[in-house]
Amino acid sequence: MLNINFPKIDKKTFNDLELSLAEEKIKINIRGKNKDFFTKVGKITSIILPTEANTSSSNEKFNALWLSPDEWIIYFDGKDTNKVINNLFNEISKLNFGAITDISDHWVCINIKGRKTFDLLSSSSPFNFNSFKKSKNNVAQTVLNHTDVIIHHKEVDDVNLFVRRSFAEDLWLWINDSARFL
Amino acid sequence: MFIINCPYCGERDQSEFTAGGEAHIERPKQPTELSDDEWAEFLFMRKNIKGVQFERWNHAHGCRKWFNVVRDTTNDKIHAVYKMGEKPSID
Numbered sequence: 001m002l003n004i005n006f007p008k009i010d011k012k013t014f015n016d017l018e019l020s021l022a023e024e025k026i027k028i029n030i031r032g033k034n035k036d037f038f039t040k041v042g043k044i045t046s047i048i049l050p051t052e053a054n055t056s057s058s059n060e061k062f063n064a065l066w067l068s069p070d071e072w073i074i075y076f077d078g079k080d081t082n083k084v085i086n087n088l089f090n091e092i093s094k095l096n097f098g099a100i101t102d103i104s105d106h107w108v109c110i111n112i113k114g115r116k117t118f119d120l121l122s123s124s125s126p127f128n129f130n131s132f133k134k135s136k137n138n139v140a141q142t143v144l145n146h147t148d149v150i151i152h153h154k155e156v157d158d159v160n161l162f163v164r165r166s167f168a169e170d171l172w173l174w175i176n177d178s179a180r181f182l
Numbered sequence: 183m184f185i186i187n188c189p190y191c192g193e194r195d196q197s198e199f200t201a202g203g204e205a206h207i208e209r210p211k212q213p214t215e216l217s218d219d220e221w222a223e224f225l226f227m228r229k230n231i232k233g234v235q236f237e238r239w240n241h242a243h244g245c246r247k248w249f250n251v252v253r254d255t256t257n258d259k260i261h262a263v264y265k266m267g268e269k270p271s272i273d
Contacts (some may be wrong), residue, residue, distance in 0.1 A: 053190055053191055053192065053245075054191060054192065067245065068190060068245035068246060068247055069190060069245075069247075071245075126194070126195030126197050126198060127194070127195070127198075128193075141191070141243065141244045141245065142194070142198060142243060142244065143197065143198060143243045148243055
């Protein structure tokens with residue numbers, strides 16, 4: 001992992017909302033579509049990649065988010081990160097079964113939880129959260145305050161919001177500002 | 183503003199997409215055998231139909247996949263959405 005500075009994000013609590021930086025997480029972008037690719041990912045991470053659109057799958061350690069029919073993000077906390085990435089890279093990228101890219105430093109994870117989570121997200125997103133918020137493990141790639149985001153509904157009223165590093169501070173400031181008025 | 187039913191992600195607002203122009207334009211098999219006019223016709227000339235038009239769209243802020251849309255340009259009504267390589271369900 002590169003020695004980069006994450007944006008200065010302190011935990012904030014508002015009425016029915018709690019915002020925090022959920023770092024340092026390891027995020028891996030994986031792409032592939034053949035049977036060997038799925039087998040290798042399953043063997044290394046013990047996770048079945050979700051093939052249904054806008055969903056995710058998780059185990060005790062890994063979370064796999066569907067991004068498109070042949071693309072996923074796997075994210076997790078952990079110390080033996082190099083081992084996982086190297087295993088995936090050696091077993092998949094090197095053998096041309098797919099592509100593994102470490103994007104830990106490209107994306108920042110912001111955790112938002114509380115009863116007004118979806119009120120906050122709805123206030124500046126074109127995405128319809130009505131069915132999304134009803135069940136956990138849903139994933140949405142959309143726009144929030146003109147910024148591309150990936151939203152993982154991991155628990156009830158508890159989402160992990162992934163945003164590109166260079167947009168993170170701007171979005172964080174907007175989230176804080178918006179949360180004050182809910 | 184209108185809703186587009188992305189064949190991969192489902193219904194999303196049009197602001198998540200970018201339009202990619204006319205669909206089903208085939209690149210000439212032997213470009214070197216074309217005259218300048220024929221090459222310019224392929225490269226630059228596009229229909230701009232008032233009515234039902236076949237278009238390419240990209241879900242730029244979502245799955246980033248390209249697909250085709252049959253859209254009425256007069257009222258933005260979408261008649262069909264289908265993946266690249268597939269045939270449209272209407273003529």
